[in-house]
Amino acid sequence: MAELNTKNIDSDMASHIERIYDDVVIYCLNRKVFDSELLCKVFELDEYTCSELITTMVINGVVGDVSDDGIYKVSDEYVHSDFLAMSNVGKHTGEKIKYNKKESGSAGKYFALLALVVFLISIYFLFRSPMSLLLLIPLSLIVAALSDKIGAIASSIGVIVVCVFSLIFVNSSTPIFGEKYEARIKAEDYRDSLRKEVIEEMNQISFGEKRLKSSLKDPSSANIRNSKLGRSGVVCGQVNAKNSFGAYTGYKNFIQIGSTSLIDDGTKDFANEWDDLCN
Structure with missing residues (x-):
C-alpha cells in the first residue's frame, strides 16, 4: 500500500513497512508532531527499517517541511484517505501512481x-x-x-x-447585466418618475380642492368634479355648492391659484383666466 522509493530494500522489509504503514501514518497525524526517534521506539523498528519508513512517508507527503531545528513536521495538507484511494487504483490497474498532496x-x-x-x-x-x-x-x-x-x-x-x-x-x-439590464433600469426609472409625478399631481389637486372648499359659505355641501392640474401649478375643475339661500348653484368652473379661489361668475375676465390656465 505504501509506495517505497528505495531500490535496495529487501522484500521482508518492504512487507513489514507495508503492514505497519497505515498505523504509523495515523499515529503521526493524530500527534501532529513528527518525532522519528519516538516513532522508531513505539513501533520497535531497527534503525535501517525506520529510516526507510520515514523516507516513504516523506515521499508520500505525510511529512512536510523541515523546521528551523532540522526536525520534519507532519504535513497539514496530507489526507490519508486520498492516498489510500490512489494506492488501491494503482493496485487494481497495475500502474504506479505517485501521491503528491502538496x-x-x-x-x-x-x-x-x-x-x-x-x-x-x-x-x-x-x-x-x-x-x-x-x-x-x-x-x-x-x-x-x-x-x-x-x-x-x-x-x-x-x-x-x-x-x-x-x-x-x-x-x-429578468435581465441583471448587459444591455438588457441597462434598458430595464431605464424603464424602471421612467416608471418611477411617472408614478412620482402622478402622486405629486394628486397631492396638489387635493390641496387645491381643500382650499377651494374652505373659501365657500357651506364647505360641507361642495361637490367637486373634473379636477386637474393647470398651468403654473393652478388647480382647475368644477364645483357645485349651496349658496346663502341653501340652494345648489349648479356646477361651475373654478380656478384655485394658491390661496385665491376663482369661481365662474360669467365675466370675460374669468373666461380669459380659464383659457390661459386651464385649457
Missing part, C-alpha cells in the same frame, strides 16, 4: 478560491433580482457540502457551474 492541495486551494470569487460575483449580480438568491445560495451550499465525498476540486467546480447556470437562467427572464 500539489493536490495547491490545486484544491486554487479552485476553492476561484469558486469563492465566482460565487461573490454571482451574489453581486443576483442582488439585482433578490428572489434568485433563493436558487443560488442553497444549491451552492449543497454542492460545497459534498466536498468530502466528491473532493474539493470537484466541489469547487460544481459551485462554479451552479453560479454560472444561475446567472444565465435568471438573466434570461
Whole structure:
C-alpha cells in the first residue's frame, strides 16, 4: 500500500513497512508532531527499517517541511484517505501512481478560491433580482457540502457551474447585466418618475380642492368634479355648492391659484383666466 522509493530494500522489509504503514501514518497525524526517534521506539523498528519508513512517508507527503531545528513536521495538507484511494487504483490497474498532496492541495486551494470569487460575483449580480438568491445560495451550499465525498476540486467546480447556470437562467427572464439590464433600469426609472409625478399631481389637486372648499359659505355641501392640474401649478375643475339661500348653484368652473379661489361668475375676465390656465 505504501509506495517505497528505495531500490535496495529487501522484500521482508518492504512487507513489514507495508503492514505497519497505515498505523504509523495515523499515529503521526493524530500527534501532529513528527518525532522519528519516538516513532522508531513505539513501533520497535531497527534503525535501517525506520529510516526507510520515514523516507516513504516523506515521499508520500505525510511529512512536510523541515523546521528551523532540522526536525520534519507532519504535513497539514496530507489526507490519508486520498492516498489510500490512489494506492488501491494503482493496485487494481497495475500502474504506479505517485501521491503528491502538496500539489493536490495547491490545486484544491486554487479552485476553492476561484469558486469563492465566482460565487461573490454571482451574489453581486443576483442582488439585482433578490428572489434568485433563493436558487443560488442553497444549491451552492449543497454542492460545497459534498466536498468530502466528491473532493474539493470537484466541489469547487460544481459551485462554479451552479453560479454560472444561475446567472444565465435568471438573466434570461429578468435581465441583471448587459444591455438588457441597462434598458430595464431605464424603464424602471421612467416608471418611477411617472408614478412620482402622478402622486405629486394628486397631492396638489387635493390641496387645491381643500382650499377651494374652505373659501365657500357651506364647505360641507361642495361637490367637486373634473379636477386637474393647470398651468403654473393652478388647480382647475368644477364645483357645485349651496349658496346663502341653501340652494345648489349648479356646477361651475373654478380656478384655485394658491390661496385665491376663482369661481365662474360669467365675466370675460374669468373666461380669459380659464383659457390661459386651464385649457
